[in-house]
Amino acid sequence: MFGTPLFNSPKILLLGSGELGKELIIEAQRLGLECVAVDRYQNAPAMQVAHRSYIIDMKDYSALMSIIEREKPDFIVPEIEAINIKALKDAEALGYKVVPNAKAVEITMNRELIRRLAAEELKLKTANYGFANNLDELKKVVEKIGYPCVVKPIMSSSGKGQSVVKCEEDVERAYKIAKEGARGYGDRVIVEEFINFDYEVTILTAKTVYGTYCCEPIGHIQKDGDYIESWQPHNMDEELKDKAYKIAKKVVDALGGYGIFGVELFVKDNEVIFSEVSPRPHDTGMVTLVTQEMSEFEIHLRAFLGLEISTKLINLGASHVIKSKIEKFAPKYKVKNVPKDVKIRIFGKPKALVGRRMGVVLAVGEEAREKAKKIANSIEVL
Ligand SMILES: Nc1ncnc2c1ncn2[C@@H]1O[C@H](COP(=O)(O)OP(=O)(O)OP(=O)(O)O)[C@@H](O)[C@H]1O
Numbered sequence: 606m607f608g609t610p611l612f613n614s615p616k617i618l619l620l621g622s623g624e625l626g627k628e629l630i631i632e633a634q635r636l637g638l639e640c641v642a643v644d645r646y647q648n649a650p651a652m653q654v655a656h657r658s659y660i661i662d663m664k665d666y667s668a669l670m671s672i673i674e675r676e677k678p679d680f681i682v683p684e685i686e687a688i689n690i691k692a693l694k695d696a697e698a699l700g701y702k703v704v705p706n707a708k709a710v711e712i713t714m715n716r717e718l719i720r721r722l723a724a725e726e727l728k729l730k731t732a733n734y735g736f737a738n739n740l741d742e743l744k745k746v747v748e749k750i751g752y753p754c755v756v757k758p759i760m761s762s763s764g765k766g767q768s769v770v771k772c773e774e775d776v777e778r779a780y781k782i783a784k785e786g787a788r789g790y791g792d793r794v795i796v797e798e799f800i801n802f803d804y805e806v807t808i809l810t811a812k813t814v815y816g817t818y819c820c821e822p823i824g825h826i827q828k829d830g831d832y833i834e835s836w837q838p839h840n841m842d843e844e845l846k847d848k849a850y851k852i853a854k855k856v857v858d859a860l861g862g863y864g865i866f867g868v869e870l871f872v873k874d875n876e877v878i879f880s881e882v883s884p885r886p887h888d889t890g891m892v893t894l895v896t897q898e899m900s901e902f903e904i905h906l907r908a909f910l911g912l913e914i915s916t917k918l919i920n921l922g923a924s925h926v927i928k929s930k931i932e933k934f935a936p937k938y939k940v941k942n943v944p945k946d947v948k949i950r951i952f953g954k955p956k957a958l959v960g961r962r963m964g965v966v967l968a969v970g971e972e973a974r975e976k977a978k979k980i981a982n983s984i985e986v987l
C-alpha cells in the first residue's frame with residue numbers, strides 16, 4: 606500500500622506496530638512523512654496506517670539490519686522494548702538516527718542498567734533492589750530485601766513475568782513466572798522492595814532542541830502490572846509535583862536525544878520514588894489524545910523532527926482500556942450509547958486473546974473516569 610509522502614520528506618521506520626505506534630503514524634502521515642512499520646505479525650495496528658510494512662522478529666540482528674539498509678530511514682523509532690540492541694547501535698554508528706538514541710533504548714529496556722543510572726549515578730530514590738541469576742541467589746536476595754518484594758525479569762513489559770513475593774514459599778513460583786515472562790537477558794531477575802505507595806504517576810517529559818518540558822502528571826491504576834485506567838491531571842501537592850518534575854528532567858537529560866519519555870514514579874508520604882522510564886510514548890499517556898493541546902504522539906514526533914511542542918493541558922480527562930474476555934480471530938465490537946464527550950479508539954488488532962488490550966475509551970470533564978470506565982466495560986468483544 607502506497608500513500609503520498611511529500612517529495613524528499615523524512616522516512617520513519619517504526620519498530621513495533623501496536624496501538625501507540627498507530628497513533629504516532631497517524632501524526633506522521635499528517636506531516637507528510639513516509640512511514641514504514643515493522644512487527645512480528647501481519648496487520649498489526651500501526652501497519653494499517655503505514656505506507657509499507659515488514660514482518661520480522663525484531664530480536665533477529667540480520668533481519669533488522671537488512672530492513673534498515675534497504676529502507677535507509679531518516680529516523681528509526683522503537684515502539685517496543687524487545688528489539689535487537691546491537692542492530693540499533695550498529696545502525697547508529699552507520700549514521701542512522703535512532704530515537705531518542707541507541708544507548709537510551711538499551712538502558713531503559715534493561716531493569717539493571719536503568720537502576721544503575723537512576724539510583725547509583727543520579728542518586729535518585731528508588732525501591733531497594735538486588736539481582737539474582739538462579740534460584741539459590743534469588744532466595745538470598747529476597748531475604749536481604751525482605752517481604753513483601755517484587756520479582757521481575759530484567760527485560761519485560763506490561764507486568765509480564767512479574768509477581769509479588771509475600772513469604773518464602775512464593776520464591777520458587779516467582780522465579781518460574783519471571784523466567785517465563787522474560788524477553789531477553791537469560792534468567793537474571795531483579796528483586797525490588799514492595800512500595801506501598803499512596804499513588805503512582807507518569808510524568809511525560811519531552812526533550813526537544815528548545816529544552817526539556819514536563820506534562821501535567823498522569824495518575825493511573827495498574828492491575829497485575831498492566832495499565833487499566835489513567836487520568837490527567839493527577840492533582841499533586843505543589844512541592845511533590847516539583848520534586849517529580851525535577852526527577853523526570855534529570856533522568857531524561859541523562860538519557861539524551863530528542864523525543865517524549867514516560868517517567869514512572871511512586872509517591873509515598875513526602876517522597877517521590879523513581880520506578881522506570883520509557884524512551885517513547887507511554888500507554889497511560891493515551892489520555893493526552895483528549896486532554897492536551899498536543900498528544901504525546903504529536904509531541905514525540907515533533908520533538909525528534911526538531912519542531913516546537915506544547916504540553917498545554919486543555920481538558921480534564923481519563924482513559925480506560927477495553928480488554929477482551931475471549932480468544933477470537935477477527936473480532937467484532939458491540940458498542941452502545943456513547944455520550945458525546947466520550948471517544949472510542951479500537952486498535953484493530955487482528956486477534957483477540959483473553960486479557961489482551963483491544964482498545965481504549967477516552968472521556969473528558971469532571972466525571973471522565975467514571976464515564977470512561979462505564980463505557981469501556983459496556984463494550985463487548987465478540
Ligand atoms: N517495587 C514495586 N512496589 C510496588 N508496586 C510495584 C513495584 N514495581 C512495580 N509495581 C507495580 O507494577 C506496575 C508495573 O511495574 P513496572 O512498571 O516495573 O513493569 P512493566 O512490566 O515494565 O510495566 P510497563 O512496561 O507496562 O510500564 C507498576 O506500575 C506498579 O503499579
Ligand SMILES: [Mg+2]
Pocket residue numbers: 869881
Ligand atoms: Mg511500567
